Amino acid sequence: MRLKLKIWRQEAATQPGAMVDYMLDDVSEHMSFLEMIDLLNETLVGKGERVVEFDHDCREGICGQCGMMINGRAHGPLPNTTTCQLHMRSFKDGDTIYIEPFRAAAFPIVRDLKIDRSGFDRVIQAGGFISASTGQPPEANSILISHDVTEAAFDAAACIGCGACVATCKNSSAALFTSAKITHLALLPQGKLEAADRVVNMVDQMEAEGFGHCSNTEACEVECPQSISVLHIARMNFEYNKALVMKP
């Protein structure tokens, strides 16, 4: 198929960017969206032009490194799918496709479609862990966890940290990302001891990074590649209030 691409090009965070038009031929329906951009870049190298920079790595939907706004939607037209798992069979010959970076004040643009998501790392540093140093743990089966609690914790732990929730939120809120980690660890007996400090510190850091507030539009859940539920946001609020009330 033949496509018209309108792609955001920007040299650096400090410089203005603009949409640039490209025509691309010979796109096959079996290609992934990123392979389509590989093809475009191959033609750009052929013409001696600088390639479109974009983030990607595993190309199997699990590393969380890829992510772009495609026709205004985070990760493109399919719900709950990473950009790398989107295939060109979702488009048709003659389509015009708008491709932009994930946009959020807390995700500065590095170049073209590459963004800086290090804010997520700092939110985890604020408390997204269980303090269990190597060598300390007891025998694994001495901590009994019911099947259902484990499965519920897993549902939250499945977050891949891609940032689509932030990109799609009109407030650029990181509530889904942060709450997923809070739920994962708060549900497990191992994580309960630090739950109160964890939620307060992570929420504070989330705000310090410049992520917006959650206003419950639930848009994030629609785009999340792991279908993380917005109910975790409710749990985060519950845990947060509990922590403040119970504060010794």
Next chain:
Amino acid sequence: MMLDAKIPAGDLADKWDKYKEHAKLVNPANRKKLDVIVVGTGLAGASCAASLAEQGYSVKSFCFQDSSRRAHSVAAQGGVNAAKNYKNDGDSVYRMFYDTIKGGDFRSREANVYRLAQCSAQLIDQAVAQGVPFAREYGGYLNNRSFGGVQVSRTFYARGQTGQQLLLGAYQALMRQESLGKVKTYTRHEMLELVVVDGKAKGIIARDLLTGQIERHAANAVVLATGGYGKVYYLSTLAMGCNSSAIWRAHKKGAFMSGVSWIQFHPTCLPQLGEHQSKLTLMSESLRNDGRIWVPKKASDEREPKDIPEEERDYYLERKYPAFGNLSPRDISSRAAKERIDAGCGVGAMKNAVCLDFSKAIKEQGKEKIKEKYSNLFTMYEKINGINAYEQPMLISPAAHFTMGGLWVDYQLMTTIPGLFALGEANFADHGANRLGANSLLQACVDGYFVAPYTIPNYLADELKAEKVTTDHPAFEEAEQVVKAQLDRFLQSKGTLSADYFHKTLGKLLYDKCGLSRSKESLTQAITDIKQLRESFKNDLKITGDGTVNSELEKAGRVTDYLELGELMCYDALTREESCGAHFREEYQTPDGEAVRNDQDFCFVSAWEWKGSGAEEELHKEPLVFENVELAVRSYK
């Protein structure tokens, strides 16, 4: 040069305890004066960096990804092995040790493998404490499943995301140390040179991938946990950024490379569909617990797989290996698939696949049960191929996956350069000529959590007395100049072909001539072809863009290294005149196509020494001594 693996004396079961009891220690007050650089933030790198920081050492952690959480360990789906014997089905440390040695076709060290099995139980404890949500039974106890190549259930798993969940545990431990100021992470940094002073590893040269700045980092020890190089084939199950550059550049500074041609092809991957494909996605091997593998009995069958009646299907694994059937080890399953595909019985548009069929399992267990076990894999399959695997067989084919080879290390995971350690897939140590399923997460974790935190301090203890090397040292200046000169050369390359073109060409060449099977003829041809391709790369590479954020520039460096590594792979395969594990030489097989190992002449680990550009590398041999197991023909029939 005599290679000394430094294996402690004594009984197999006591070696590691003996080592730990006698390893040198560093006073807690002195630890922060000692700097360690850890390159790579996968399971091995992140766990090592966090564990050393917990002890009090000053750690710098490097990765090329935008966050330490994204290293390719995330992609491992199936599980991690541990000899807990929770299933009461006869498992033990010894049995796990034996399965791993046998699975590796008797080409690994007894002492290393035994230690791997010994430390496995502790890893599960560690991961659970960190909050890794392993599958549980209704009573709250941990659950297990069985994996290829073994007859017990010792695999722990977290749905189809075991790697991701284990890595999050290690990443979170690393982030905790960062918040405490014990670790400094450098994301979007690529190591481009190892700095060696007076024969010891003393630092690295890294490039900041955002600014293009070349940075010098000095340390008392350097750890490479940079993963495998299966991406040398271009089409593989690996991430796009996986590369050999860190280990290859260390190799060129004096670290030996071992078992270079031992690369595992995973039997259950999605087949190539077109010319522009960049990736062959892996479907977890756990699918083989319930899926049956078959091809049409007659060649060039044009019917859709679902239209082929039962009696015209050839369940070739069940037929050839009745004891293990669909759970036969990876090398055997992959080769059997290739054999059928080459015989013209392949299915799919490019006739390059075999069927993985769940109809029997669905009939016996119900669709819901299958859904509970594998729903994420079935969804993934449908996303990529547009096919519903509940209704018709999955199409799968073998793809380059895991490198058993890597930097030669001794029992302490130290390379031939003192102070340079290699962990996880980056070293050759534990898997021999073939890795068993669910042993790679294990090895990465055991190296990082439980081995390196003893062996690195043992080395560092003597470093306290040594004079501290700073980045002003001429060795840093020299290494930096080498890096800068290479980058400048790339930026001025105005030929006609992209770095990807060379990578794909090399990959195809290696797949055909040094892939699932090899011969003297194909390998000799490959060596000639690679030399030519390298010349063409020198003259005809085209790089656009500038010296700051530039993915084409990054690729050029990686492909340069692959072009040298690929040649060494061929030499390694050529000089090993036997078939063992993943290394199948066509000249050495039985009349019915089974591998013929030669213990008389090849019971050794190859260790290659770089002799300078253009010169042939020198082969050293570390003999493998088996005192506790008898070398047996590896039969799964």
